[in-house]
Amino acid sequence: MTITRQPEWNAKEAAALIAPIVASESGPVLLCLQAVQAYYGHVYSDAIALIADACNVSRADVHGVFTFYADLRETPPPAVPVRLCAAEACQAVGARTLKAEWSAACEASPELATLTGVDEPIFCLGNCALGPAAMVDGELIGRADVARLCQAIDAAQAQERPL
Amino acid sequence: MSIWFVPRDAAARSMGADAVAAALIDRGETVVRNGSRGMLWMEPLIERAETRDGGRVGWSNMTAVQIEQTLPSEDSEHYVGPVEEIDYLARQNRWIYERVGVTDPLDPEDYVRHGGLAGLKNALAVSGDAVVDIITTSGLRGRGGAGFPAGIKWRTVAEQSAQPHAGESRDATPHKYICVNADEGDSGTFADRMLMEGDPFCLLEGMTIAAHAVGADRGLVYLRSEYPDAIATLQAAIDIARERHWLGDDILGSKVAFDVEIRVGAGSYVCGEETAMLESLEGRRGMVRAKPPLPAIKGLFGTPTVINNVLTIASVPSILARGAETYAALGQERSLGTQVFQLAGNIAQGGIVETAFGITARALVADFGGGTRSGKPIRAVQLGGPLGAYLPDDKLDVAMTYEALAAAGGMIGHGGIVVFDETVNMADQARFAMDFCVEESCGKCTPCRIGAVRGVETLDKIRAGQDVEGNTALLRDLCDVMTQGSLCAMGGLTPNPVLSAINQFPEDFQSPVIATG
Ligand SMILES: Cc1cc2nc3c(=O)[nH]c(=O)nc-3n(C[C@H](O)[C@H](O)[C@H](O)COP(=O)(O)O)c2cc1C
Numbered sequence: 310m311t312i313t314r315q316p317e318w319n320a321k322e323a324a325a326l327i328a329p330i331v332a333s334e335s336g337p338v339l340l341c342l343q344a345v346q347a348y349y350g351h352v353y354s355d356a357i358a359l360i361a362d363a364c365n366v367s368r369a370d371v372h373g374v375f376t377f378y379a380d381l382r383e384t385p386p387p388a389v390p391v392r393l394c395a396a397e398a399c400q401a402v403g404a405r406t407l408k409a410e411w412s413a414a415c416e417a418s419p420e421l422a423t424l425t426g427v428d429e430p431i432f433c434l435g436n437c438a439l440g441p442a443a444m445v446d447g448e449l450i451g452r453a454d455v456a457r458l459c460q461a462i463d464a465a466q467a468q469e470r471p472l
Numbered sequence: 473m474s475i476w477f478v479p480r481d482a483a484a485r486s487m488g489a490d491a492v493a494a495a496l497i498d499r500g501e502t503v504v505r506n507g508s509r510g511m512l513w514m515e516p517l518i519e520r521a522e523t524r525d526g527g528r529v530g531w532s533n534m535t536a537v538q539i540e541q542t543l544p545s546e547d548s549e550h551y552v553g554p555v556e557e558i559d560y561l562a563r564q565n566r567w568i569y570e571r572v573g574v575t576d577p578l579d580p581e582d583y584v585r586h587g588g589l590a591g592l593k594n595a596l597a598v599s600g601d602a603v604v605d606i607i608t609t610s611g612l613r614g615r616g617g618a619g620f621p622a623g624i625k626w627r628t629v630a631e632q633s634a635q636p637h638a639g640e641s642r643d644a645t646p647h648k649y650i651c652v653n654a655d656e657g658d659s660g661t662f663a664d665r666m667l668m669e670g671d672p673f674c675l676l677e678g679m680t681i682a683a684h685a686v687g688a689d690r691g692l693v694y695l696r697s698e699y700p701d702a703i704a705t706l707q708a709a710i711d712i713a714r715e716r717h718w719l720g721d722d723i724l725g726s727k728v729a730f731d732v733e734i735r736v737g738a739g740s741y742v743c744g745e746e747t748a749m750l751e752s753l754e755g756r757r758g759m760v761r762a763k764p765p766l767p768a769i770k771g772l773f774g775t776p777t778v779i780n781n782v783l784t785i786a787s788v789p790s791i792l793a794r795g796a797e798t799y800a801a802l803g804q805e806r807s808l809g810t811q812v813f814q815l816a817g818n819i820a821q822g823g824i825v826e827t828a829f830g831i832t833a834r835a836l837v838a839d840f841g842g843g844t845r846s847g848k849p850i851r852a853v854q855l856g857g858p859l860g861a862y863l864p865d866d867k868l869d870v871a872m873t874y875e876a877l878a879a880a881g882g883m884i885g886h887g888g889i890v891v892f893d894e895t896v897n898m899a900d901q902a903r904f905a906m907d908f909c910v911e912e913s914c915g916k917c918t919p920c921r922i923g924a925v926r927g928v929e930t931l932d933k934i935r936a937g938q939d940v941e942g943n944t945a946l947l948r949d950l951c952d953v954m955t956q957g958s959l960c961a962m963g964g965l966t967p968n969p970v971l972s973a974i975n976q977f978p979e980d981f982q983s984p985v986i987a988t989g
């Protein structure tokens with residue numbers, strides 16, 4: 310699942326990526342941003358102007374859309390992203406404790422922190438009967454604890470192959 | 473040879489179902505990946521049958537290691553017997569979920585063998601208007617939260633003529649849209665997800681019936697990015713449906729033309745609000761629009777648009793197949809048919825309970841749910857998602873209908889029920905509710921955008937023991953302003969969890985706490 314190395318920005322390639330979306334969709338800005346992020350792992354700042362020109366809207370408009378959505382990021386994702394559910398049903402079964410324990414584990418191990426990135430809270434993963442829920446590299450984890458998170462991280466790393 | 477069923481549902485996978493399936497395949501066994509039965513505390517729940525549609529017996533909480541050692545037998549402590557006789561399932565009334573857990577979600581023949589397409593065939597045999605009448609008679613109300621009658625919404629869209637996209641020339645192709653709201657942002661809810669992963673053809677069939685009813689040619693499913701499995705399963709189902717002419721230009725040989733695409737969300741709770749969803753589908757920031765115009769008249773790109781929740785649309789095929797009167801005979805008052813309740817949080821037996829409206833919250837939480845997972849007493853239950861009130865244990869005898877819950881100061885929302893045990897601190901929960909509003913507000917109106925920030929500050933003062941009385945009064949005023957002055961339910965209903973916490977659990981607001989939300 311993880312793309313170990315994100316492709317370098319290439320304006321021509323990015324233009325080709327969004328051209329079919331602009332040609333076929335009535336409201337293409339968000340779709341273009343999502344397509345760029347899906348390919349490059351994040352939205353390079355150059356993409357804003359490119360999308361604005363292609364969609365015939367202002368850069369401020371594209372930037373406004375970019376900043377509105379929590380999913381869209383301006384920096385590359387960590388190698389194995391870990392997201393902990395911070396919503397109510399998971400709070401009821403110890404999400405706050407898990408978050409504290411996970412932060413402590415990341416503080417104790419800078420490698421782990423770099424590998425998994427800053428935990429940006431996520432509100433509900435749809436696994437609310439089996440909380441605390443987490444997502445490790447796109448894979449859903451039920452009844453998460455630090456040990457299960459680490460297992461899932463190992464599994465994700467084992468799957469990774471260089472491009 | 474026996475056939476094994478191992479769920480492919482994300483919740484089952486989150487507990488190791490893939491490894492269990494792989495271990496069975498390694499032993500040379502035949503494995504079907506079904507949806508989940510919705511008894512989530514048993515996952516991975518695996519089942520065995522002698523023939524594809526034969527009776528099934530099950531084993532709960534299986535691991536790959538166990539399978540590697542030996543195939544499970546009737547003597548195993550994990551054995552749960554004939555699955556459909558388990559009380560939790562046997563006492564439900566499954567309409568929307570009739571096939572979920574039973575079939576292979578991506579096997580179209582399985583779908584048809586278990587009653588799929590019967591509703592669509594009945595619908596195509598009559599006029600669109602007649603279908604709208606059937607839905608009106610069934611009493612079906614929207615399952616996304618507001619409970620608006622689906623038949624009335626459909627009638628409005630049916631009465632409009634199709635329109636070109638706003639800004640296009642007048643002779644451009646006119647459209648009407650069916651937009652399915654699969655944003656399912658409420659904590660404690662997962663029934664949209666499990667339906668899309670467990671019976672995606674049902675959603676597509678419901679959308680096609682809606683399209684025939686109102687004369688729509690295009691369908692979109694706005695599906696949250698947090699659900700990668702649902703996105704993949706629904707996309708695979710769309711591809712199969714197109715091949716089979718269940719979607720496309722000539723659906724089942726009729727003249728109805730309709731196609732469906734998925735649009736993936738981008739991590740915004742407020743985009744579940746229908747007009748914010750339209751903005752997002754049009755590629756913009758998810759800012760709530762003022763109504764009127766109603767989306768039914770000027771919706772996506774200015775065209776007449778049906779917006780319904782996944783469960784609303786997924787109810788439609790079974791209503792068409794089994795009859796509106798049969799459906800309307802279930803339930804109470806103006807809450808007719810079945811509701812898919814979702815038991816979540818600190819609950820022993822969490823999962824899906826589909827049953828007629830009118831069951832009490834206590835029956836759901838205690839009889840089905842078996843009380844808390846921790847074994848400690850229940851202290852609070854949040855009904856209806858993050859904008860719903862917290863009820864104390866002694867208020868749980870309320871009937872789960874729109875009417876009874878409204879009278880009790882609660883709401884049914886999307887059917888989520890989140891249980892907390894006695895360790896919960898309700899001041900923390902109140903703070904979280906305000907903070908969630910800060911995070912997710914679209915920013916259009918001041919009471920919501922600024923009010924929620926002030927709300928968090930004020931709650932922090934209360935939690936620190938600073939002028940508790942004065943700050944509580946201030947908080948109540950703030951809630952009043954948010955209730956009165958917000959454009960949508962994000963700001964308008966955030967006071968629900970906050971005020972219910974203060975009113976029902978005042979002791980948690982008296983002593984300073986250290987923990988932060
Ligand atoms: C802040 C907010 C979030 C909402 N989130 C959802 C959601 O995730 N899914 C949903 O179906 N409806 C949601 N709604 C309700 C929708 O606005 C709308 O009423 C619903 O999709 C209509 O479909 P229905 O009539 O079938 O329920 C939300 C409303 C608000 C105010």
Ligand code: SF4
Nearest residue numbers: 914916917920960963
């Ligand atoms: S109440 Fe909040 S979310 Fe709703 S429109 Fe106003 S600012 Fe936006």
Ligand code: FES
Nearest residue numbers: 394399434436437
């Ligand atoms: S609240 Fe955590 S998965 Fe739903």
